[in-house]
Amino acid sequence: MSQARLAPCLQLPLENKTLVNVIEKAKDWALMHGVGMRDKKHFNKDVIQIAPFILLPSPFPKTEFMKAVELQPVLNELMHKVAHDDEFLEQTLQNALQVDEFTANLYDIWLKVKNEGISQSLSLGLFRSDYLLQHPDGNVLKQVEFNTIASSFGAITSHLPNMSRYILRQLGHGDLIKNMPENRALSGLCSGIIEAFDLFGVLNAVVLFVVEEVSYNICDQRFHEFEISEKRPEIQIYRKTLNEIYEETELNDKKQLILDGHPVAVVYYRSGYEPAQYPTAREWDARLRVERSTAIKCPSIHYQLAGTKKVQQALAGPGVLEKFMGSGTSTSRVRDIFTGLYSLDFDESGERAVEMALADAERFVLKPQREGGGNNVYGSEVRDALTRMRHSRERAAYILMERILPPLVSGYMIRPGAPVPPPLVDLVSELGIFGVIIGTKEKIYCNRQVGHMLRTKLADANEGGVAAGLGALDSPYLL
Template identity: 85%
Template sequence: MSQARLASCVPLPLENKVLVNVIEKAKDWALMHGVGMRDRKHFNKDVIQIAPFVLLPSPFPRTEFMKAVELQPVLNELMHKVAHDDQFLEQTLQNALQVDEFTKNLYDIWVKVRNEGITQSLCLGLFRSDYLMQRDGNKIKQVEFNTIASSFGAITSNLPAMFRYILRSMGYGDIIKNMPENRALSGLCAGIIEAYDLFGVPDSLVLFVVEEVSYNICDQRFHEFHITEARPDIMVIRKTLCEIYEETELNDKKQLLLEGKPVAVVYYRSGYEPAQYPSSREWDARLRVERSSAIKCPSIHYQLAGTKKVQQALAIPGALEKFMGAGASSGRVRDIFTGLYSLDFDEAGERALEMAIADAERFVLKPQREGGGNNLYGEDVREALLRMRHSRERAAYILMERILPPLVSGYVVRPGAPVPPPLTDLVSELGIFGVIIGTKDKIYSNRQVGHMLRTKLADANEGGVAAGLGALDSPYLLDM
């Protein structure tokens, strides 16, 4: 079956002279408004280049966009409840823990802190639920739910203004009304500020946990700039996990002290993949933060709730109803799930394994990892499953039915690439940001705060922008 196609917001292809002129304007706008990243190949702290972006906003059905927006608070609460259900997490992750050292290290910290007694019961979630449209009816299906380091809320908040400028400069100002505003940056930062105020200790700090080298610097710094502009009394400090190990301590109140001041909120923009824990020092730092009174974004159990194994377990009949009851909300959530299958050593796992080996193109093989570039597709799925067929390693993966979104024609603008770029077939992934603050028994805030659109070449499997695979975009809403 051929993939469906959506019409571009303006007639394509563009005449060459127009295209070159518009790209020059768009690049300058992007650089001057922080739609940028550092160059991975030729790293220089003094240099920012454009982040990859799509020249024109990509079409997206209005009804499906609004469905995703309206579902976000429901999903926030679901994941909050999942994270606070110790028995569900233990049962869901038990097989993966035997073969996935990274998830086991996170899990061990969680158990250790629970056994000691949790010092800070308040949690802050800055979440993002990601969707692709399925070609049969163009209905959204959930790709994953991100509970740690959900990126690009800051940069993508700027993109509607960039696209409005581009469309006006091309004489299409009448259609910009179909571009939704995006206030992800202010909404996400408001969550950090609200958590800070709930911590309630004057002169305390907000700590951003960052990588040794930050390529996606604009997206991170905009959060810091926005917080300090909105609340000059809040000091934001950036530290790596290794620096946290060396420079922080816990006092007798279990406050996390940095430079002699208590830390109110710890916001992770690192710590989501094994390479970010090269030694025991990083793990010790993570444990120290988790033992402290600081409000964590995310807490360790929020991060565990964001694993692919949990996503698959929630698709099992009856799982959603356990957390949400049997009402309309659980049906709305189940409607966005695609096929998700365990690869455990049981009857269901064997069935899933044989099904995928027989028709590998239908599936994606996903490990318990964030950050992009970790999934397997097509023939790689078959080869991996044949290799792991009798190995416990397979329990660290889930199997997901592949989503085939509609195509749209467009131009991807990349730093250093020849101009003009070719007109290519693209597919888009929608992310909806949410904020939740609460304890096991009480939710203080729960809301949807913005969106992002990430677009990639139709023949590319992965689409992470920070990993160099996708391009930033913004939705152009269609009434279909």
């Protein structure tokens, strides 16, 4: 793998004494500004520790950053159209639905709600499009995936650049701060929830966050609540698990979702994107109840279905983008960010994709219809998995994606409890751009790009889950 380097913002390594000194400052800054998480190993609700972060902002090419920013409204609208094209969703997902129970359950809810008559035609999307740079092509942007549910870290990564700025000043390099872009992801994402609340337009209505049993990423979630409360003091926010929603809500005769005597205006899912979050039929019943209601869902279930890997792969097929977007320059700009994406359906093209991957497994990633990290298959395991699934319908639950080879950057990863000073390590960064959209099939009320996040992982890790300790929150330094 030829992976050249992007130059760091400062000459590295830092001298040891300086490094130890600024890390202590950075950690305290982080703790005192909510760059934190709850500890999975020694869980204690009263204790928040630093979220893993990168000490100095990581380099990212400015032109590619701007390209991602400019494309976001285009991608928002594309996904909105995809989500409202029933026939396309059905055709695209049909084979995966046969073998993927989770996606099938979501799809069944969608069918049920449609057959009963949709009681809320507005959807709210708080999206995040993720990218790696493809080094062999000259460090151009390639889309990793498009998240339509529970897109996280908008809040923490809105605060983090201020830490990087503080550290740069402490190191006597305040002049470099001009290369760090503003990030207003938190207020932008919250503005979407507030606008949806206003469109719902019912006095006394409330906002409901659907949360996990235990929220480890509590800072990121709570900041949304604080921000909304500050901007709109009258808006009450509840946090409930799907099981609590099952027990504590009901639909009234107007199909309003009633919680604690209040109609729910907006349901914001920070949970509900993976099978483990539906341990019993109660959670599915709760999801169905919410989807039947007049509440504006973030995301609505068809937005969630449009966010599947299978849809991402289908969009890369010949003529598909043109069907949704026409054949103008926007279409070719979107096509440019796609990397090779292949169906593994049980047909001729699926067969060809299997052959191609078996011949050169290292070139690909195998992805199931899952969210939240840790589900993909890499390297030689791609060959093992495809050999095992070759003659089984199970393979239709996956897509095959060309592996993106990002450039390396050097940096210091700061993790809770890790020895100080940490080694200078090779890292790779993944950029996420946040978007907000609100609309019905016929009309889009708002559509904008609202901010970014950078997540950086050890270069030799396949994935960079922040909670898993392989990834860390970061800020871009534009080159």
